[in-house]
Amino acid sequence: MSVMIDIIPDGGVTSPLGFSAGATYAGIKKQSRDALDLSILFSEIPCVTAGAFTTNKIKAAPVILDKQKLDKTGHAQAVVINSGCANACTGELGMTAATATADLAAKLLGVASDMVMVASTGVIGVQLPLDKVQTGLANIHLSSQGGSDLTRAIMTTDTRPKKIAVTVKTSGTIFTIGGTCKGAGMIHPDMATMLCFLTTDALVECDFLKATLDDAIAASFNMISVDGDTSTNDTVLLMANGLAGNEAISSGSHLAAAFKQALNKVCLFLAKCIARDGEGATRLIEVVVNGAKNLKDARLIVRTITSSPLVKTAVHGCDPNWGRIIAAAGRSGAELVSEKTHVYIGEMCLMKNGLPLAFDKKAASSELNKEEVVLRVELNIGGDSATGWGCDLSEEYVLINSEYTT
């Protein structure tokens, strides 16, 4: 079956049929009046919804609440998102605020409270100002053009909005997937929160939606590293309202592969946006590992390399110090055999079978000066591969993250 996946110019979460969004400045962020800090994503009808949440043992109130609701119903119709306050380490009062936020929005939107998810990003240990949320919610105007406002409203230290939408065309069917995310740029007082909201008008069976989302996240958001800190608030929500009128997609159905492919594309695009926009980052680093014993090992090595401060600073300084790459691979815990391993910067092989090769240092340095730097390790001990993304570590990162608050 032929599948066409096309990017919609300026598309986002409101590109799929039946979704609307809006945002306002509620005064939660301590910023100028034109900053947006509260937003709503809404679907005309309830959506089959899949979620993925932080693995941090300290979970913010909205994460706890969303998990409870999703476990109960597997559906959602709206999400309320605030920036400027993480509502984490806020105890019972924080849970009350998260619950009340959903309840208030549910009332305004005319849907059941269980159908409203919440998400927060910002300072830890500060209570959510419920009065401001209440006033703010009433000010939000929902529109099918509101996706861009929502994208802006969830940004904290992001320097660029991050959004995409694709249409998927197969014989007789067309559906759309949209998405937006924020993070993981971190600046005091924010945490490394990654929030991502995905929408589709495809009709998708519940279990398949969750499994497909998990797979897409494993290969995208879980393969990026800015500084290794996992937030208390990380959340990905995928809402499918079925308004495209397609036959329900499940693991056996003929549209399964197309849906997977399109969702992977959307997640990968958004994940790379985050890595590229890492705090103080000047370059995107793509790390490829081939020939691993298994996928777990391949991903482990990728993640160890993308999060190594020595690798990140070497890339920043355009220093082809490949010893740092192989040393990171070696300490990752994954299987490797030095005598079989090759290391590449771009297409230049610097280490072959565990031994250094003579190379043109100037050319290797130029390779590291590109906007997208590719580092590759060939293990030659198995058939599994993985790719991940990170960014260089600059003085700017330290400056941003050590800013005085007192």
Place this chain on the structure above:
Amino acid sequence: MSVMIDIIPDGGVTSPLGFSAGATYAGIKKQSRDALDLSILFSEIPCVTAGAFTTNKIKAAPVILDKQKLDKTGHAQAVVINSGCANACTGELGMTAATATADLAAKLLGVASDMVMVASTGVIGVQLPLDKVQTGLANIHLSSQGGSDLTRAIMTTDTRPKKIAVTVKTSGTIFTIGGTCKGAGMIHPDMATMLCFLTTDALVECDFLKATLDDAIAASFNMISVDGDTSTNDTVLLMANGLAGNEAISSGSHLAAAFKQALNKVCLFLAKCIARDGEGATRLIEVVVNGAKNLKDARLIVRTITSSPLVKTAVHGCDPNWGRIIAAAGRSGAELVSEKTHVYIGEMCLMKNGLPLAFDKKAASSELNKEEVVLRVELNIGGDSATGWGCDLSEEYVLINSEYTT
């Protein structure tokens, strides 16, 4: 039994009876003529010797060689150490160079080759210049005052020499433990190598020596973090020549506790020297975790906090952003219950039972401006504790590690 442990002023590896050392500039480091880069540590008689080596799967040639020799004999009489070249990722040629270095030294010293250990630190992927090593070895003059020269000769980016010696007096017995180390300051082209050489004139039974060393390392060198990168060359060697004439110390003997205590003290002192001298570091960070379910969990949380870039930059900026501390604890993988957890900066409690406390931000900021910063997490779910050390992350770290080499 009363035990007195006293620090010997300006003591080091040659403080215990029967040890001598010397160093020279062999031209391995690309530095000025007065830099030392090759040294020998020697004992008059063979020593019961315990070693601990890097867990990196990529192991430098000297690490492989030392392990082979120690497994075979459990004894050593000398160590040859070079800086400026790691002899890692150097294949068979590298193994030949390491073996030849030991053989050359053995001949000069009049001992068996098996009795000579080797250790290297410096650039990865560069062959050890054996001719320079040969000439250098012949130039080394051994003396019982040579400990300081050895300490200088193993330094790479260290800004301070790191050495200590203690005498241990109990009724009727006196013995000495000395030690020196280098690392984990890293600058291109060096790796994060930690080398440590420990000497004692106590007579110690082999298995007890190894077990005591492993315990001491677990609570000291394994509890420091500068940037999380583990080198291909990390080595700790402990040589015991028995010249103090004490009754052999084994796990049951009356001197066992005193020996343990003294060795722990030496290792802890040296480990803290390394953390304090981390590249670009301006402050030592001590992280204490109490009330953990078990020791493994306590250490896991300590290590996650000491290696968190967000915590390290917050300390650098004197920013009492305690959310970063609890978030790091939460993502460590260790058991914790938010509602039972307290977080302290110095003696100031900022989070109690998972909830933020009002606190004097100026005072907390001053606490973080001290030369030694103490961060503490009270878990209140068990009886185990751990302490570890790290340093702040400064712009200087990035500058040092992104230096051009081309």
